[in-house]
Amino acid sequence: MPTFFERRQLVTPGDLIAEGDYIAGENTYSENNKTYASRIGIVEYENKKVNVVALRAFYIPRVGDIVIGTVVEVGFNGWTIDINAPYQAHLRASDVLSRPFKPQKDELSQVLGEGDLIVAKIVAYDRTHDPQLTVGEPGLGKITRGQIVKIIPTKIPRVIGRKGSMISMIKQETGCQIILGLNGVILITGKTPEDEELAMMAIHKIEEESHTSGLTDRITQMLKGEKTKREEIEK
Amino acid sequence: MSQKAEKLIDKKGIRLDGRKPDELRPIKIEVGVLSNADGSAYIEQGKNKILAAVFGPRELHPKHLALPDRMVLRCRYHMAPFSVQERKSPAPSRREIELSKVIREALEPSIFLEYYPRTAIDVFIEVLQADGSTRCASIVAAALAIADAGIPMRDLVVACSAGKVDDTIVLDLMDTEDKMGAADVPTALMPNLNAITLLQMDGILTLEEFEKAVSLALEGCRRIYALQKEALKTKYVSIKEDEE
Numbered sequence: 001m002p003t004f005f006e007r008r009q010l011v012t013p014g015d016l017i018a019e020g021d022y023i024a025g026e027n028t029y030s031e032n033n034k035t036y037a038s039r040i041g042i043v044e045y046e047n048k049k050v051n052v053v054a055l056r057a058f059y060i061p062r063v064g065d066i067v068i069g070t071v072v073e074v075g076f077n078g079w080t081i082d083i084n085a086p087y088q089a090h091l092r093a094s095d096v097l098s099r100p101f102k103p104q105k106d107e108l109s110q111v112l113g114e115g116d117l118i119v120a121k122i123v124a125y126d127r128t129h130d131p132q133l134t135v136g137e138p139g140l141g142k143i144t145r146g147q148i149v150k151i152i153p154t155k156i157p158r159v160i161g162r163k164g165s166m167i168s169m170i171k172q173e174t175g176c177q178i179i180l181g182l183n184g185v186i187l188i189t190g191k192t193p194e195d196e197e198l199a200m201m202a203i204h205k206i207e208e209e210s211h212t213s214g215l216t217d218r219i220t221q222m223l224k225g226e227k228t229k230r231e232e233i234e235k
Numbered sequence: 236m237s238q239k240a241e242k243l244i245d246k247k248g249i250r251l252d253g254r255k256p257d258e259l260r261p262i263k264i265e266v267g268v269l270s271n272a273d274g275s276a277y278i279e280q281g282k283n284k285i286l287a288a289v290f291g292p293r294e295l296h297p298k299h300l301a302l303p304d305r306m307v308l309r310c311r312y313h314m315a316p317f318s319v320q321e322r323k324s325p326a327p328s329r330r331e332i333e334l335s336k337v338i339r340e341a342l343e344p345s346i347f348l349e350y351y352p353r354t355a356i357d358v359f360i361e362v363l364q365a366d367g368s369t370r371c372a373s374i375v376a377a378a379l380a381i382a383d384a385g386i387p388m389r390d391l392v393v394a395c396s397a398g399k400v401d402d403t404i405v406l407d408l409m410d411t412e413d414k415m416g417a418a419d420v421p422t423a424l425m426p427n428l429n430a431i432t433l434l435q436m437d438g439i440l441t442l443e444e445f446e447k448a449v450s451l452a453l454e455g456c457r458r459i460y461a462l463q464k465e466a467l468k469t470k471y472v473s474i475k476e477d478e479e
Contacts, residue, residue, distance in 0.1 A: 012467050013345075013382050014390030014427040027387065029347075036427065038347065038387040040467060055471055056274070056385030058292070060351075086292035086354040127352055128303070 007045055011037040017050050025051035059085045059153040059183040061122050061131040066140075068148070068181030069133070071116045074109045077101065081118065081133060084153070084183040089131040091120065096135055117143040119179055119187065139179070146177075146189035147196045151207045153184035158210040159203060166206065166216050173223040174199040198226055243415055244401045250412070252281070256405040259395075259455055264375070264466035266383050272359075274384025276466075278376040281409055282366035287376035289384040292354035300355075305348040307355040310339035312373060314362040334370050335360075341374050341394065341423040341433035347387045356386060367410035368396040374423050374433070375463055382467055392432055393463055394423035395455030397448040399440055404447045406455045420445070422452035426460045 001020030005011055015037045017028060024030040027039040028050050037043075041052040061067070061083065069089060073080035081089040093101040093108055112118065119140050120133040135141045151159070159180060160167050171178055176190035176199045186203060190196040202219050209215055244250055254260070260281030269275035272288035279285075295301040312334040316325050327335075338360065346356070358380065360373045371394035378392040398408045400416035413419050418438025424431055431453075440448060 010468055010471060012391065012464050013388035014425065016427055029387075029389070031428075036389070038389065039385060040382055040471065054385060056383060058273070058385055086294070086351050088294055 003045070003050075005043045007043060009043050010040070011043055011052060012040050013038055017043060017052075021048065023049045025049040027052035027054045027057075054154055056152075057154045059083070061085050061087065061089070061125045062182075063122055063125055065122045065182040066119065066179070067122060067133075067183040068117060068119050068143070068179070068185035068187055069183070071112050071114055071118065074112070074114060076103060076108075079108070079112055081120070083120075083131065083133075083181075084150075084185060085131070087125075087130045089120075089122070089133045091118070091133045091135065095133075098136065112142060117148065117187075119143060119181070143187060146187050147193075147200060149186040149188065149200050149203050151184050151186065151203065153182065155207050155210045156180055156182055156184060158215075159186070159206050161216055166219065169216060169220055170199055170202050170223070173220065173227070174202070194230065198223060201226070243412060244403055244405075248403070250400070250405065252409060254407075256403050257451060257454075259407045259458060260409065262459065262462050264379065264462055266379050266466050266470045272380070272384075274380045274382070274386070276376040276379035276383060278372050278379075280368070280372045280375075280407075282364055283362075283369055283372045284364040285369065285372050285376050286361045286363060287373065287380040288359045288361075289356065289377070289380040289386070290359075291356035291384070292351045292386065293357075295353065295355035301353045304352050306346070306351050306353075308339055308343055308346065308348065308358070309355055310335045310342070310358045310360070310377075312338055312360045312362070312370070314365060314369075318362045318365045334373075337433065337435070338370060338373055338377065342377055342381065342392055344430065344432050345378065345388050345390050345392045345425055346381065347389065350387055356381070356384075365410070367408050367413040368419075368421065370394070370433075371396050371421050371423070375459060379463060379467055383470075390425035390427045390430075391460065391463060391467075392423055392425055393456040393460045394421065394433060395452050395459055396421040397452035397455065399438065399444060399448065404444060404451055406451050418444075418448070420448045420452055422449060422456060424453055424456040424460075426457060 003018040018035040022035045024035050035050050037052045039054040041054040044051045067083045069081035069083040071079050072082045078092040083089045122131050123134045125131040174195050179187040188196045188199045263279040265277045268277045274289040276287050374394035398419040400412045418440045420436050423433035
């Protein structure tokens with residue numbers, strides 16, 4: 001039962017990774033007892049499971065994910081939300097109003113208009129139905145201030161870091177609140193625009209250098225360096 | 236015809252552009268050239284210059300075209316008005332519509348269409364300069380653009396043509412050879428699965444000649460596959476270097 005690539009080697013779609021008794025994991029598929037890559041990425045083995053960490057992918061909704069989306073259409077009993085995925089999501093009026101929705105009385109565009117940004121959670125999604133969102137939980141709802149950063153969705157885990165080390169460090173250093181949408185959209189709210197800019201810079205750096213090791217330390221250094229530079233300018 | 240045919244290959248067996256019968260034209264491939272598309276690729280094969288852009292998977296409009304069990308692959312092969320000697324009308328011609336279909340069918344088996352039902356993938360192929368075998372070069376670029384968009388694929392698709400010019404079976408026909416030659420056999424292949432996804436023949440060949448042309452075209456496909464793979468990896472090579 002041979003494998004044809006070493007750990008962390010680059011593969012392209014169709015590359016034969018392993019033959020024999022292996023389980024096809026992420027971004028791979030099996031045919032005739034052979035495991036092939038289905039996306040460009042880096043090979044990882046996990047006992048008998050073969051995974052490919054994709055370098056290029058798009059966001060696929062999953063129930064329970066927190067996402068950040070844009071209102072694209074105000075319908076007659078809810079909103080259509082673009083969540084940066086192949087499917088557009090729906091948000092029901094009754095969910096937002098937290099009371100029975102009366103089409104004669106309630107004007108939906110006054111609650112959420114086209115172009116408004118929301119933080120929401122996916123409550124239902126499968127192959128046959130578009131994702132359904134909710135904002136009825138603490139921390140969810142319309143975004144009123146802050147900055148938005150978009151990155152490739154596959155890089156969100158890198159921004160979080162091991163056990164949240166990266167994200168908590170950025171929050172601490174910049175004093176910003178950061179909400180990560182798993183669809184690759186990040187909301188940063190800080191006390192000053194400068195703080196927000198600093199956090200944005202850090203996130204862009206993570207996206208660019210997501211594949212390198214010792215990144216948390218380098219980002220910490222960068223943030224501290226930028227902070228002292230700014231203090232000097234102020235003086 | 237015999238007078239013209241004599242000119243296509245000289246006594247030493249060298250073709251009009253100085254190639255041997257089983258030689259490919261010089262190929263240059265680049266991936267990720269467009270920032271507004273989800274995936275893109277650019278190929279130069281001899282004088283051919285072709286750009287491919289991919290969008291999706293995304294919501295399909297008009298919605299009634301959506302399929303409940305799989306994605307819809309839409310393909311547009313288009314030649315720029317300045318791509319040929321005499322200005323080509325920008326409106327899609329009969330030939331372009333047919334090639335769009337042929338290319339779509341060559342790419343379809345390589346994509347896991349059943350993964351994201353009710354959505355669409357759009358492939359746009361723009362021929363900036365044409366010099367024979369554009370459908371093959373288009374397939375090579377389009378497959379790369381699809382991989383670059385992060386769409387799950389069974390395999391890449393490569394394509395190459397072979398044909399008969401002056402009673403000789405030659406590889407990778409250019410425009411004059413295509414027009415003056417006796418036959419043209421464009422072939423597309425999924426190299427790792429060893430499956431042919433496109434096989435056409437324009438002209439007349441004996442059974443033996445046909446078999447020889449197909450095996451030569453497949454040999455060409457495998458050579459182009461090495462270049463295609465290299466181009467896709469080049470975009471991410473810095474990642475590996477940093478790793479080491």
